[in-house]
Amino acid sequence: MAIRQMLRSLSGERKSTAEVPKGHLAVYVGENEKRRFVIPISYLNQPLFQELLYHAEEEYGFDHPMGGLTIPCSHEYFLEVTSRL
Numbered sequence: 001m002a003i004r005q006m007l008r009s010l011s012g013e014r015k016s017t018a019e020v021p022k023g024h025l026a027v028y029v030g031e032n033e034k035r036r037f038v039i040p041i042s043y044l045n046q047p048l049f050q051e052l053l054y055h056a057e058e059e060y061g062f063d064h065p066m067g068g069l070t071i072p073c074s075h076e077y078f079l080e081v082t083s084r085l
Contacts, residue, residue, distance in 0.1 A: 006014045024077065028065040028070045036068075052078070 018036075020026050025041050028034040043049045052071050059072040075078060 026068050028068055029075055031072055035075050043085055048081055
């Protein structure tokens with residue numbers, strides 16, 4: 001349910017100047033310095049990725065400071081997790 005609520009809140013956001021391919025989602029990752037990643041939407045169904053989303057919800061709720069989905073972990077950890085999906 002939380003994932004659907006996040007996606008609904010993001011769907012009302014303005015489009016970024018950098019296009020995101022169909023079937024993908026832009027996320028911002030980082031604890032201090034945020035870096036933008038474009039990921040397949042299929043990641044949203046993966047339990048490991050859902051754990052990252054849970055932590056994002058705890059940290060930011062549904063008000064994301066970057067105007068998109070923000071995941072509060074290191075870039076290295078994010079890449080490690082996504083390499084396993």
